[in-house]
Amino acid sequence: MDKNQLAVKEMQEGDLEAAAKLLNEAIEENPQDPVAYTNFGNLLAAVKEEDKALRFFNKAIALDGETAAAHYGKGNIFFNQDDFDKAIDAYQTALAQGLQQADVYYMLGFSYYQKGDMSRALPSLQRSAELNPEDVDALFYYALTLAQLELVDQAVEAFEDVLKVDPHHADSFFNLGVAYAYKEQGEKAIEMFDKALAIQPDHVLSHNGKRQIEEQLKQ
Template sequence: MTDKNQQAVKEMQEGDLEAAAKLLNEAIEEHPEDPVAYTNFGNLLAAVKEDEKALRFFEKAISIDENAAAAHYGKGNIFFNQDNFEKAIEAYQKTLEHGLLESDVYYMLGLSYYQMNDLSHALPSLQRAIELNPKDIDANFHYALTLAQLELVDQAVEAFNDVLLLDPEHADSCFNLGVAYAYKDEAEKALKMFERAIAIQPDHVLSHNGKKQIEAQLNGN
């Protein structure tokens, strides 16, 4: 990475996108065959929701160097944000093939499969994301959700509890634990989890509904 690329990334991180754009323009003029500058410019454009322009920069980086893993990842994120999950999966797989074996890539790949309801493919990607970054709350949560939807309920309970160890205020995990306990006919535990979700997030509609159903069940109605 050239100095101007490094400076540009720093400016982007600090929120000065105009300065970053100027530096990246200069970097591209000085080194027109450097895929890194095009990738960084793509990331900058993606940050301001200029998706089609961003894609063109990522494509340019890849045309210079097919192994530009970060450009493939940028493409994947654009497609994901456009709900084009098939193309996102393809881009994320290429990201991994070209050596960017990071937690975020596995998470986004798993999330793309999850959005397509391809749970058997989502599970190993999300599991790998957690192995690489055990403290990633979103990856842990979606891993737990995937287990639950595959009806691996005991494993899902364990995984939702892992999320609550990382974030005790995670209302959606409390709700899903309530559902899991209800599924296991453990009504008292289910009620506690729905109540905990409501205590954290008073407008958690699904937890209010779950609480009513469990209370009716416990009261013999």
Template sequence: MDLIQQGLEAMKQNKLDEAAAKFNQFVEENPEDPVGYINFGNLLIHIKEFDRATRFFNKALSLDESLPTAHYGLGNVYFEQEDYAEATQQYQKAIKEGLDEADVYLMLGMSLMNQEQPKLALPYLQRASELDSDDVEIQFQYGLSLAYANLIEEAFKQFNHVLSLDENHSDAHYNLGVTFLYKEQPHEALKHFDRALDIQPDHLLAGNGKKQVEELLHNQ
């Protein structure tokens, strides 16, 4: 097992100091290989040393500016710092350079959602959902983008799909409740708000939705 693999294994086991030592040794022995800088950069994101991570990804790109994983890593740095416009640019570059994985489409979609551009986010989140149909978070984010784009029937189906993967997903129950309100089925909406609160008693949005529906039904 080479140093990079040893470092990745150490990261999986949360042995971060050991991982850092392996990546550092690789960089020292292979200073012209960008792979070491990328993996070290990913570790630095994990421990929230964003300035150092940026330097490592930029060093990788100075060795090979077409590396999609370096652009993806840099995008993650900006995303973690809530600089969604810069994150968007880096994720787009990663895709342009050939990265075709669910995670990059997810992160690009979420960057656009955070810039209140759901219609632009939609195709990227759809692509992510196609690439990983069993990832609950990806499927949920795709559902959100459909809802924000006012594609209510499609969002309804998507949130049901999320619940088929995880029946205890409180946010999916809440959002399914909202789609039932759009469909003018308040009793069904109330069931899902209640279910969200059963799973997560401090779910403020579900609590507020439940209160509003109960007032609506009381006044009918």
């Protein structure tokens, strides 16, 4: 195991000081190695030293523009800074350089989602959910995006997929309630709101949704 691999292991185990020491040594021994700069960027990002992290990611990219993990690291920093356009560019570059992983697709789709561009968010979130069908966040935001695009029947299926992975996902029950209300299935909507409230009794949106449907059913 080389120093880069050892450093990643130390980071995973939470010993950032040991990881930093190993990465410093790796860079001193091989200052042309983009991997060491990328790993140091990840370490700095983990401790919220984002400006310094960007410098290390940019150094890695200057040494080798095809360092996909450095582009992904840059994307995460831009995302955290709410600069979604730059994040999208970085994630797309990471994908183009071969880092076609569920997390990259998720962050790309979620960046579009944050911009309100649902039609562009959809394929990336769908791909993320396909690559990692156990990722509750990817499944949930894929379902929400379908709902935002008024693809209601597909959204219902997707929220049900979330609940297969996490049967206590109150927000999915709430959104199923909204979907059934949209489909004018009031009793079914109330059933879903009740399930959300059984999991999270202070789920305000479910209380409101249930009350509105009950008032409609009385009329």
